[in-house]
Amino acid sequence: xxxxxxxxxxxxxxxxxxxxxxxxxxxxxxxxxxxxxxxxxxxxxxxxxxxxxxxxxxxxxxxxxxxxxxxxxxxxxxxxxxxxxxxxxxxxxxxxxxxxxxxxxxxxxxxxxxxxxxxxxxxxxxxxxxxxxxxxxxxxxxxxxxxxxxxxxxxxxxxxxxxxxxxxxxxxxxxxxxxxxxxxxxxxxxxxxxxxxxxxxxxxxxxxxxxxxxxxxxxxxxxxxxxxxxxxxxxxxxxxxxxxxxxxxxxxxxxxxxxxxxxxxxxxxxxxxxxxxxxxxxxxxxxxxxxxxxxxxxxxxxxxxxxxxxxxxxxxxxxxxxxxxxxxxxxxxxxxxxxxxxxxxxxxxxxxxxxxxxxxxxxxxxxxxxxxxxxxxxxxxxxxxxxxxxxxxxxxxxxxxxxxxx
Amino acid sequence: xxxxxxxxxxxxxxxxxxxxxxxxxxxxxxxxxxxxxxxxxxxxxxxxxxxxxxxxxxxxxxxxxxxxxxxxxxxxxxxxxxxxxxxxxxxxxxxxxxxxxxxxxxxxxxxxxxxxxxxxxxxxxxxxxxxxxxxxxxxxxxxxxxxxxxxxxxxxxxxxxxxxxxxxxxxxxxxxxxxxxxxxxxxxxxxxxxxxxxxxxxxxxxxxxxxxxxxxxxxxxxxxxxxxxxxxxxxxxxxxxxxxxxxxxxxxxxxxxxxxxxxxxxxxxxxxxxxxxxxxxxxxxxxxxxxxxxxxxxxxxxxxxxxxxxxxxxxxxxxxxxxxxxxxxxxxxxxxxxxxxxxxxxxxxxxxxxxxxxxxxxxxxxxxxxxxxxxxxxxxxxxxxxxxxxxxxxxxxxxxxxxxxx
Numbered sequence: 120x121x122x123x124x125x126x127x128x129x130x131x132x133x134x135x136x137x138x139x140x141x142x143x144x145x146x147x148x149x150x151x152x153x154x155x156x157x158x159x160x161x162x163x164x165x166x167x168x169x170x171x172x173x174x175x176x177x178x179x180x181x182x183x184x185x186x187x188x189x190x191x192x193x194x195x196x197x198x199x200x201x202x203x204x205x206x207x208x209x210x211x212x213x214x215x216x217x218x219x220x221x222x223x224x225x226x227x228x229x230x231x232x233x234x235x236x237x238x239x240x241x242x243x244x245x246x247x248x249x250x251x252x253x254x255x256x257x258x259x260x261x262x263x264x265x266x267x268x269x270x271x272x273x274x275x276x277x278x279x280x281x282x283x284x285x286x287x288x289x290x291x292x293x294x295x296x297x298x299x300x301x302x303x304x305x306x307x308x309x310x311x312x313x314x315x316x317x318x319x320x321x322x323x324x325x326x327x328x329x330x331x332x333x334x335x336x337x338x339x340x341x342x343x344x345x346x347x348x349x350x351x352x353x354x355x356x357x358x359x360x361x362x363x364x365x366x367x368x369x370x371x372x373x374x375x376x377x378x379x380x381x382x383x384x385x386x387x388x389x390x391x392x393x394x395x396x397x398x399x400x401x402x403x404x405x406x407x408x409x410x411x412x413x414x415x416x417x418x419x420x421x422x423x424x425x426x427x428x429x430x431x432x433x434x435x436x437x438x439x440x441x442x443x444x445x446x447x448x449x450x451x452x453x454x455x456x457x458x459x460x461x462x463x464x465x466x467x468x469x470x471x472x473x474x475x476x477x478x479x480x481x482x483x484x485x486x487x488x489x490x491x492x493x494x495x496x497x498x499x500x501x502x503x504x505x506x507x508x509x510x511x512x513x514x515x516x517x518x519x520x521x522x523x524x525x
Numbered sequence: 526x527x528x529x530x531x532x533x534x535x536x537x538x539x540x541x542x543x544x545x546x547x548x549x550x551x552x553x554x555x556x557x558x559x560x561x562x563x564x565x566x567x568x569x570x571x572x573x574x575x576x577x578x579x580x581x582x583x584x585x586x587x588x589x590x591x592x593x594x595x596x597x598x599x600x601x602x603x604x605x606x607x608x609x610x611x612x613x614x615x616x617x618x619x620x621x622x623x624x625x626x627x628x629x630x631x632x633x634x635x636x637x638x639x640x641x642x643x644x645x646x647x648x649x650x651x652x653x654x655x656x657x658x659x660x661x662x663x664x665x666x667x668x669x670x671x672x673x674x675x676x677x678x679x680x681x682x683x684x685x686x687x688x689x690x691x692x693x694x695x696x697x698x699x700x701x702x703x704x705x706x707x708x709x710x711x712x713x714x715x716x717x718x719x720x721x722x723x724x725x726x727x728x729x730x731x732x733x734x735x736x737x738x739x740x741x742x743x744x745x746x747x748x749x750x751x752x753x754x755x756x757x758x759x760x761x762x763x764x765x766x767x768x769x770x771x772x773x774x775x776x777x778x779x780x781x782x783x784x785x786x787x788x789x790x791x792x793x794x795x796x797x798x799x800x801x802x803x804x805x806x807x808x809x810x811x812x813x814x815x816x817x818x819x820x821x822x823x824x825x826x827x828x829x830x831x832x833x834x835x836x837x838x839x840x841x842x843x844x845x846x847x848x849x850x851x852x853x854x855x856x857x858x859x860x861x862x863x864x865x866x867x868x869x870x871x872x873x874x875x876x877x878x879x880x881x882x883x884x885x886x887x888x889x890x891x892x893x894x895x896x897x898x899x900x901x902x903x904x905x906x907x908x909x910x911x912x913x914x915x916x917x918x919x920x921x922x923x924x925x926x927x928x929x930x931x
Contacts, residue, residue: 137580137583137584140584141584171603174543174607175606175607175610177543178543178546178547178607178610178611178614179610179611179613179614182610182613183609183610183613185620186606186609186610186613186621187606189602189605189606189609189621189623190602190603190606190607190610192602193599193602193603196595196596196598196599196602197577197596197599199595200581200592200593200595200596201580201581201584201596203589203592203595204581204584204585204588204589204592204596205584205585207585207588207589207592208584208585214591215592215595217595217672219625220670220671264626265626266623
C-alpha cells in the first residue's frame with residue numbers, strides 16, 4: 120500500500136528566523152514519522168525578497184526582469200537549504216531542490232511566469248528513498264534554462280501545482296493566521312474562522328483584499344480540484360478547507376466580508392458624453408501597465424458625464440497624470456484623485472440563488488449613514504467604494520447583519 | 526578578425542557594496558568599449574559567504590555538505606544579477622549565469638569540488654551577440670544536477686578554468702591590493718610590488734600565507750599555461766603578472782618573504798623512541814580531518830624523543846585532544862600546545878641554483894637573536910617556525926638582507 124502524500128507550503132513568516140525554521144522542521148518531521156510522504160515548499164525568509172528588491176532598486180530602478188528573477192530566486196534557495204539542515208539535525212532524511220532542479224518548467228514571462236509542466240520524476244525518486252523533499256517555492260526555469268519566478272505569492276502556486284502533479288492526498292498552506300476568517304479579526308474581533316469555503320468564494324475574497332493566498336494558485340487548485348487546507352504554522356489546530364462545494368444543510372448567504380484600503384479613486388469630471396470618449400483613456404492606462412479595477416460612468420441627462428475608476432495606490436500618480444492628459448484631449452474638466460477611499464465587499468455562493476442581497480447591503484450602509492460612491496458586483500460578491508473613515512464601521516455592521524457574528 | 530577575449534575576476538571586496546558594484550560595472554564597460562570580448566567572474570558580496578556559514582551553524586553545526594553548497598552558491602548568484610543590472614544601467618548589454626547554467630561540471634565532492642569539464646557553448650553564443658557575460662564564481666554542478674562549490678577562493682579557479690576553456694588572451698584577477706608584494710606592506714612599508722612572478726613561486730607564497738590567490742587556481746593556471754594578471758579594482762595601474770618563466774638578466778635569489786600566524790605548534794614530549802611510534806598519531810589526525818603541516822622529530826641519544834607538528838589554529842583544540850590520547854597510549858610524557866608561534870618563509874626560484882641561502886637565512890635570524898623552533902624546506906622556499914613576538918622583526922630583516930628593500 121502506498122503512503123499518503125502531503126504537500127506542505129510554508130510562507131515567509133513561518134521561516135522568518137532560525138527558531139521558526141526549527142519549528143517548521145519539527146512539524147515536518149512529526150508528519151513524516153506519522154508515515155506520510157512529504158513534499159515541502161518554502162518561501163524566502165521573512166522580508167528577504169523585499170530587501171533584495173530594495174538592493175536592486177539602488178543599482179537600477181528599472182532592472183531587467185531576467186536578472187530580477189536571477190536575484191530573487193536566491194531567497195527561496197537559502198530557505199530550502201536551511202530547512203534541510205534543520206531536519207537533518209532532528210535525525211531525519213531530507214533533500215532540497217531549486218525550482219529548476221525539480222523540473223518546474225515555465226514560460227518566458229520573467230517575474231510572472233506561468234508553469235507549463237512539471238517533471239516530477241526526481242521528487243518521486245527521492246520520496247521512494249524515504250526522504251522529505253524540500254522545494255524552493257516561487258521559482259521555475261524556462262526552456263532556455265533561465266531562472267524564472269511566478270510573481271508575488273508564487274510559492275502557493277508551486278505547492279498547488281506540485282500537489283496536482285503528484286496527485287497528493289492533501290495540500291496544506293501554512294501561514295501566520297489560523298485560516299480564512301469571515302472578516303479581518305483585527306477589525307472585527309467577532310470574526311469567525313471558516314471551516315470550509317469554495318474555490319470561487321476564496322477567489323473573490325482573495326482578489327477583494329483577503330491576502331491569505333495568491334489568487335492564481337486558487338484558480339489552479341479549482342481547475343484541477345486540489346483540496347487546500349489553509350492553517351497556522353504556530354499550532355496544530357485545523358484551519359480552513361478550500362473545496363469545490365461546501366455541503367451544508369442550508370446555504371449560507373454571505374460567507375465573508377472583505378476590506379481593501381489599497382486603492383485610489385480617480386474621477387474625470389464633465390466629460391463630453393459621446394461614444395468612445397473613454398476608450399483612449401483606458402487604452403493608455405493599459406499600455407502604461409496600470410491595472411484598472413472598478414469603472415463607473417454616470418448616465419447623464421446633460422451632454423456631459425463623470426467617469427470614475429479605481430487603481431492600486433501604487434499606480435495612483437502615474438494614472439493621475441495619464442488621466443489629466445486624456446481629460447485635456449477630450450475637452451473634459453477637472454481630474455479628481457481621492458486616496459481616502461475603501462472598498463468593502465460581501466462574498467458568498469449563496470447569493471447566486473437569493474435575491475435582495477445587494478438591496479440589503481445598501482440598506483445596512485444607508486442606515487449607518489455611509490455614502491456609497493461606486494458599486495461593482497459579480498455572481499458571488501458585491502463591492503461598494505465608500506469613504507475610508509467609514510470602512511471599519513461598515514465591515515462590523517455588514518458582518519453582524521449578515522449573521523456572521525454567531 | 527576575432528576580438529580579444531579577456532576573463533576578469535572580481536573578489537568579494539571589489540563588490541562589497543552598491544557603490545563598488547557600480548565601479549566594477551564602469552570598469553567592465555570601459556573594457557568592452559575598447560573592443561574586448563569580456564567574461565566576468567564575480568564572488569559573493571563582501572562577507573556574504575561568512576554570514577551564510579554563520580546562519581547555517583546556528584541551525585546545524587555539522588551541516589550536510591550538499592545543503593551547504595545549495596546555501597553558499599546563492600551569494601555569487603546575487604552578485605552576478607546585481608552586476609548585470611549595474612552594467613545595463615550604463616547602457617551596455619550583459620547577461621548573468623550561475624555555474625550550473627554555464628556548464629561548469631564538477632565531481633561530487635561538495636564544498637571542495639573539482640571541475641571536470643566546462644561546456645562553454647552558451648558563453649560563446651552570448652559573446653557573439655555582443656553581450657558581456659557574467660558568471661557566478663566558486664560554483665558548479667555535478668552530473669546529478671546538484672549544485673557544488675569549489676572551496677575557499679574558488680572564484681579564482683572559475684576564472685582560470687574559463688580562461689583556459691575559452692583560450693582567453695588574458696585572465697585578470699581583481700582584488701583590493703595592487704598585486705603581489707615582496708612581503709606584506711602592512712608589516713614592511715618598504716615592500717615592493719612584484720612585476721612578474723612564476724607560477725611556482727606564487728604557489729609557494731600562496732600556501733605560505735600570501736592570501737591573494739587560491740593555490741589550486743594557480744596550479745591549474747600553471748598546468749594550462751594561463752598567464753594571470755593580479756591587480757587592483759580600485760585603480761587602472763598594472764599589477765603582477767604570474768607566468769611560466771620570468772626573463773631577467775640575473776636571477777633573483779629571493780622573490781618574497783611571507784608570514785603566517787594562523788598555525789599552532791603541538792609537541793609530544795618524551796616519546797619512547799621506537800619505530801612506528803608516531804604512525805598512529807598522524808593516522809588519527811588524518812581521520813579526524815586535521816591537516817598537519819610541518820613535522821619535526823628530534824634525533825635523540827636517549828631512548829626518548831620529542832615530536833612536534835603544526836596545525837591550523839582552527840584545528841588546534843581537536844588536534845591537542847588527539848595528541849593527548851595518543852601520548853597516553855604510547856607512554857609518552859606531556860603534550861604542549863603553543864599558539865604563540867609564527868612561520869616566516871623566503872621564496873624564490875633562484876634558490877634552486879644557489880647554495881647557502883638557508884645558511885644565510887638562519888644567520889640573519891640568529892644575528893637578531895631570534896630562536897628557530899622548526900625548519901621546513903622545499904625546492905624554492907625555506908620556512909622557519911619562530912616565536913610570534915619575533916615575527917615582524919624577522920620579516921623586516923629578511924626582506925632587507927635579501928635585497929628586497931631596493
